[in-house]
Amino acid sequence: MTTAVPLIYSFPEFSGVAEAVADHIVAAQNHALYGDYNRKKSLSDTNIASQFSGAAESMRLTKSVSEHHSASGNGTNTPSSSREQRKKKKEENRRFRIGLSGGSLISVLREGLLKRQDVEWSKWDVYFADERLVPFDSPESNYGKAKSQIFDNIPPEKGYPNIFPIDENLLNDPQECADTYEKTLIKGFASKDSVKLPMFDLILLGCAPDGHVASLFPNHETLRESYAWCAPVLNAPSGPPTRITLTVPVICHSHRVMFVVEGATKAPVISTIMERPDKGLPASIINEKAAGRIAWFVDDDAVKDVVGITKKRYKFLVHSE
Numbered sequence: 314m315t316t317a318v319p320l321i322y323s324f325p326e327f328s329g330v331a332e333a334v335a336d337h338i339v340a341a342q343n344h345a346l347y348g349d350y351n352r353k354k355s356l357s358d359t360n361i362a363s364q365f366s367g368a369a370e371s372m373r374l375t376k377s378v379s380e381h382h383s384a385s386g387n388g389t390n391t392p393s394s395s396r397e398q399r400k401k402k403k404e405e406n407r408r409f410r411i412g413l414s415g416g417s418l419i420s421v422l423r424e425g426l427l428k429r430q431d432v433e434w435s436k437w438d439v440y441f442a443d444e445r446l447v448p449f450d451s452p453e454s455n456y457g458k459a460k461s462q463i464f465d466n467i468p469p470e471k472g473y474p475n476i477f478p479i480d481e482n483l484l485n486d487p488q489e490c491a492d493t494y495e496k497t498l499i500k501g502f503a504s505k506d507s508v509k510l511p512m513f514d515l516i517l518l519g520c521a522p523d524g525h526v527a528s529l530f531p532n533h534e535t536l537r538e539s540y541a542w543c544a545p546v547l548n549a550p551s552g553p554p555t556r557i558t559l560t561v562p563v564i565c566h567s568h569r570v571m572f573v574v575e576g577a578t579k580a581p582v583i584s585t586i587m588e589r590p591d592k593g594l595p596a597s598i599i600n601e602k603a604a605g606r607i608a609w610f611v612d613d614d615a616v617k618d619v620v621g622i623t624k625k626r627y628k629f630l631v632h633s634e
């Protein structure tokens with residue numbers, strides 16, 4: 314049995330998963346932008362509140378934009394402005410930084426997010442937890458799929474997120490593609506201060522039947538990467554063979570990590586993840602290393618083989634008007 318006890322929310326239906334996932338994402342969005350998961354209500358449930366805390370974490374400083382010689386030069390400050398104005402401006406400029414995986418997660422997000430009125434799309438910075446090195450118009454492209462299924466369907470009046478796909482010119486050079494994506498992350502997360510690791514507000518992951526998460530495959534050397542933020546993957550055992558992926562330290566440094574897993578085909582792997590962490594599946598590694606900041610959103614079929622864990626009923630966090 315896993316030593317870390319993750320929150321596991323289980324639902325009888327697909328639509329239940331999608332709605333709860335969307336609610337949890339909007340709660341994370343509100344926390345990132347306003348310091349409160351529900352803009353109308355103050356935090357009263359300390360358990361839930363603690364899921365969204367973690368900002369007071371100390372970081373060893375090693376990476377910065379200047380390290381990669383790509384300073385944006387966009388640091389204009391008005392020295393005479395009052396503290397209040399600076400505070401207001403800071404609040405207005407806050408971004409919700411999210412990392413997306415591919416696979417069925419995209420349909421869950423489409424189903425759950427597009428019908429909500431409280432998604433502040435124009436304040437989102439969307440990165441990819443992994444990407445397959447295929448053209449954006451391929452059905453295998455995570456960016457292409459997310460764009461066509463979700464982002465292109467956002468009503469124009471709702472605004473549009475900043476989206477950070479890989480460089481499509483580097484599909485034949487996985488190392489360069491990963492290095493370039495790391496520079497994109499450095500610009501987004503370390504433009505002002507050097508940081509050892511980027512801190513996403515939320516990373517969303519699926520899990521394949523073989524236990525791979527993002528493009529971290531079982532027993533693959535990328536699982537041991539401890540310095541790079543983004544790593545190339547060659548010879549992936551399933552799907553497109555070349556990919557890039559965020560590394561384990563980056564995923565585990567996120568404020569929140571959500572797994573979204575559905576279907577009876579996932580039942581054996583979920584049982585292994587929860588009951589045999591010693592097998593070292595990528596999902597188990599993340600489950601252990603990001604303990605306390607992980608939530609699983611699953612349907613009943615996916616967890617039917619797991620015994621001895623507590624499945625929770627999801628309590629909606631964001632109250633509608």
Ligand SMILES: O=C(O)[C@H](O)[C@@H](O)[C@H](O)[C@H](O)COP(=O)(O)O
Pocket residue numbers: 414415416417418443444445455518519520521522525526527528552
């Ligand atoms: O690009 C990828 O391969 C995905 O990011 C991958 O990690 C995905 O999340 C799982 O394979 C689960 O996919 P399904 O939900 O479609 O099974």
